[in-house]
Amino acid sequence: MDEVESVYTDIIMEHSTATYNKHELGNGAVKEHGHNPSCGDDITLEIIWNGDLIEDLAFTGSGCAISQASTSIMIDLLKGKTKEEALNLINIFLRMIKREDITEEETAKLEDAIALKNISNLPARVKCAELAWYTMEKLIEK
C-alpha cells in the first residue's frame, strides 16, 4: 500500500462524498467559520446545544476530500456528546494527527476518526484534516 492509498481509504472517500452532515441548522444554531488560507478549505460548523449536550451539529463549505471527510467524521463522533467529552475527543484526535502517543483506550474512543491517522504520511495535508477539529474547539469555547 503506498502512502496515498493509506490515506484515500474507502472510509475517507465515503465520508468525503457523504452529504448527510452537510446542511444548515437554521435558527438557534451557533456558528464558527474555519479557513485554511493557503489552500482554500473553507467550512462553517453549526451547533445546537441542549444545555451541556451537543444536540445537533452540521457543516457547510467546500474543500478537499480530506477536509470534507474529516469534518463529516467529526460530526458523527461528537453529536450527542457533552462539551467536556467533545473537547477530550478533539484533544485525542489532534494528538493522534501529530503522531503523539495515545493509549489504546483513547484510540478506541475515536471510532471512524482513526481512519485519519495516516494523514501524517502526507505532511502537506495535515492541515486539511485538522481544520474541522480546531474550528470545533473554537465553537465549543465560544
Added chain:
Amino acid sequence: MNNYDIKKDFHILKDITYLDSGATTQKPVQVINAIKNYYENNNANPHRGAYKLSIKATDVYDEARKKVSQFINARQTNEIVFTRNATESLNLIAYSYGMNNIKKGDTILLSIMEHHSNLVPWQNVCKKNGAKLEYMYVNNEGLLYEEDICKKIVPGVKVVGITQVSNVLGTINPVKEIVKRAHQVGAIVVVDASQSVPHMKVNVQDLDADFLVFSGHKMLAPLGIGVLYGKRELLNKLSPFLFGGDMIEYVYEQETTYAEVPTKFEAGTQNVEGAIGLSAAIDYLNNIGMNDVQKMEEEILEYAMSKLLKLDFITVYGPKDLSKHAGVISFNVNGVHPHDVASILDSNNVCIRSGNHCAQPLLRYMGLDSTCRASFYIYNTKEDVDKLIESLNKTRKVFEKWMK
C-alpha cells in the same frame, strides 16, 4: 542545447518531475557554483571597506546590476534596484510612488488577473488615500478584451498595474498596447514581469514600462533577490522606501540627505550572493538564448496541451490560442479537489501547484475555488508531461468509484 542536456545541470531533478516553476525554478549547478565561488573568493560588505576584498565585492555586485539592466534592455544600469523579490519591488512602488502621488478621487486600475502582490499594496494605497480601485476583466478564456481595456483606461486613471503573463492561466497580456493607452491618459504603468522575464525576451524600452518588477528565484537564481526597474526620471523623484545604512549621503541629528538612485533604495547590507546568483542565472539563460528558451517552452506547452485535451475527465482553463499562452496550465480533474490531485501526483513524484495561486479575485471572477497548475521551464521534457498524464490517470482511478 536541448532540454535533455539542460536537465543534467539540475541535480535535484534526477528523481522528480518538477512542474511548479511558476512558483520557483530549480537552480543549475552553474548558479550554485557562482555563489560558492563568491563566498570562497570575493565576500565582503560592498561599499563599506577601503580594502581590496570589499572593492571586489562591490565590483561583482555592480556587475550583476549591469547584467540585469542589459538583460531587460534598460537605458542605464542605475535604473535597476535590487530588492528581495517582486513583492518587495511592488511594495516599494506602492509606498514611495503610490502613497505620495495618488490622491482622493484618482483611480488605480489593475487587471483582475493580478497576483496578490500587485493588488493588495494598491488596495492599501486606495484605502489610505481615498482613491478608487478598478479592474480590467477577462473573457471566459482568461483574456483581457479591447473593449474593456478602452473603457477602463480613461483620464483620472493614475496607475495601471498589469502582469505580463498570468501566473494562473498563462495568458500573455498586450502590455505594450496597454502602456501606450495608459500614457495617453497620463497614467504610469507598473508591469509585473515575474512570469515573463524568465521565459521570453523582455525589453523595457520597447514596452515603455514605467516600472517593471520580477523575482530572481523564478529564473534560476537563488531565493531572496528581486528586481525593480524604473525609469530614471521617476526613480529620481521617488522618496526612499526603507531607511538606514548605505542609502544616505549625510546624516545629521535631525536631518538626512539620501544617496543617488539606486543606492537610495538599497538600505542596509544587501543580498550580494543573490545578485551574484542572478547574474550567473542570466549568463545561463543568455547562453541558451532567450529565443530558444521561449521556443523550448512553446514546444512543451503544445505537447502538454495536446495530451491534456485528450483526457475527457480534465477541464483546462486559459486561452486556447497558444500564441497568447505561456508555459503555465491551469486545469481541474473533474470532481476531484486540486489538493487531492496534488497529493496523488506527489505520490508519483510529480510536483504541481494546487490552490488559488495568490490570485483569489481572478478565481472568484471565473467562478472557481481552486485549480491545479502545471508550469514548465527549460529543463522539462516530453517525458515529464507523459509522467503528468500517467499520474492524472492514476488520480482518476483512485477517485473513479466515488464520483457522483
